[in-house]
Amino acid sequence: MxxxxxxxxxxxxxxxxxxxxxxxxxxxxxxxxxxxxxxxxxxxxxxxxxxxxxxxxxxxxxxxxxxxxxxxxxxxxxxxxxxxxxxxxxxxxxxxxxxxxxxxxxxxxxxxxxxxxxxxxxxxxxxxxxxxxxxxxxxxxxxxxxxxxxxxxxxxxxxxxxxxxxxxxxxxxxxxxxxxxxxxxxxxxxxxxxGGILAHETASYTYDEAYYLFFGNSNNQELCKDTRYIKMDGRKIYEFALTNVPNAMKSCLEKSGTSINDIKKILIHQANEKMDEAIIKRFYKLYKMNPPTDIMPMSIDKLGNSSVATVPTLFDLIKNNKLENHSLTKGDVIIFASVGSGMSINAIVYKY
Missing domain, CATH: 3.40.47.10 (Thiolase/Chalcone synthase)
Known part of the structure; x- marks a missing residue:
């Protein structure tokens, strides 16, 4: 099964x-x-x-x-x-x-x-x-x-x-x-x-990192102090992601028994283009390699960061040939990966 x-x-x-x-x-x-x-x-x-x-x-x-x-x-x-x-x-x-x-x-x-x-x-x-x-x-x-x-x-x-x-x-x-x-x-x-799900990896880092994303006051000091908005410490999130997401992806890949050379696409949470690019470079660096030029499809340029929706939307677009220069063929191995509030990270190695 x-x-x-x-x-x-x-x-x-x-x-x-x-x-x-x-x-x-x-x-x-x-x-x-x-x-x-x-x-x-x-x-x-x-x-x-x-x-x-x-x-x-x-x-x-x-x-x-x-x-x-x-x-x-x-x-x-x-x-x-x-x-x-x-x-x-x-x-x-x-x-x-x-x-x-x-x-x-x-x-x-x-x-x-x-x-x-x-x-x-x-x-x-x-x-x-x-x-x-x-x-x-x-x-x-x-x-x-x-x-x-x-x-x-x-x-x-x-x-x-x-x-x-x-x-x-x-x-x-x-x-x-x-x-x-x-x-x-x-x-x-x-x-x-x-095919299907070959392996997965999940971790939550809360000791120091729990409040990198939080609900906080407006930057406008004149607004109601009881009203909260989504806030983040961008620098700390960037540094956290660069260290922990590549390691989680590597651990997941090793569990799956799949070679890095067999990965066709990496569908990573569309958080920030520069951060995502840095994560992929760091991931391949763990294998002393440079990432293939077409390994990471991106939708953030037109769709922004819709949090939990970015990865499944990206997968749906590629599956239906709606993302230029990206496609999937039966048997292709892909990685889903994400990082976010909590701070939590996860990954799935999946055979299409």
């Missing part, structure tokens, strides 16, 4: 927010002082580091569970299964449903229950729950689905990553330009077909 992704789907919001749309923003330092640079300069530096020149925001009437539902419908259709056959629906997110122009997060009921309701699944034995694991949430959901199937507790699982980060950002913070909205979904099944 092998455990494979048999269906994929994604939802990419239609609202495009280009870099130039931030020209009128009033960016401030963390202490509330003005930044001594024109916005055009700030934005140009931002693009050079992150690779982002536009991102997607959810339509005003939609929430994270809506986006996840749209992606889930596509994944179920792609897998050609009856949704009533699903044993688990696992939804990775960070902030629940946040309605447009509101600040309160809504998690009652959980997003997985909402998506199951929207899918009109009657089967009560289809268990729906959420997972909070930062940006690596979708990968961790796949790892959990695999565990359920291996244990004989499930045959078919739906794993979704969905987020509307644009609704929890501080518009006075330059980092707000990184974040975006979107959803990706996958059906995971036990199958007699060759």
């Amino acid at each position: 092998n455990i494979k992704i048999t269906g994929t789907g994604s939802y990419i919001p239609g609202t495009i927010e280009k870099n130039e749309n931030f020209n009128s923003h009033h960016f401030l330092n963390t202490d509330g002082s003005p930044i001594n640079s024109e916005n055009t300069v700030i934005i140009e530096k931002f693009k050079a580091i992150t690779g982002i020149h536009e991102r997607r925001y959810a339509e005003e009437h939609l929430t994270s569970s809506d986006l996840g539902f749209f992606a889930a419908k596509k994944a179920i259709s792609d897998a050609k299964i009856n949704p009533e056959e699903l044993d688990y629906i696992i939804v990775a997110h960070n902030f629940g449903d946040v309605k447009h122009n509101t600040l309160q997060s809504d998690l009652l009921p959980c997003l997985a229950s909402r998506i199951k309701h929207s899918l009109r699944i009657k089967n009560p034995k289809c268990v729906a729950y959420d997972i909070l694991f930062g940006c690596p949430g979708w990968i961790e959901g796949v790892i959990q689905a695999q565990a359920f199937i291996k244990a004989g507790m499930a045959k078919k699982c739906l794993v979704i990553g969905t987020e509307t980060l644009s609704r929890v950002v501080d518009k006075y913070d330059r980092d707000s330009m990184i974040y975006s909205d979107g959803a990706g979904a996958t059906v995971i099944e036990a199958t007699e077909e060759e």
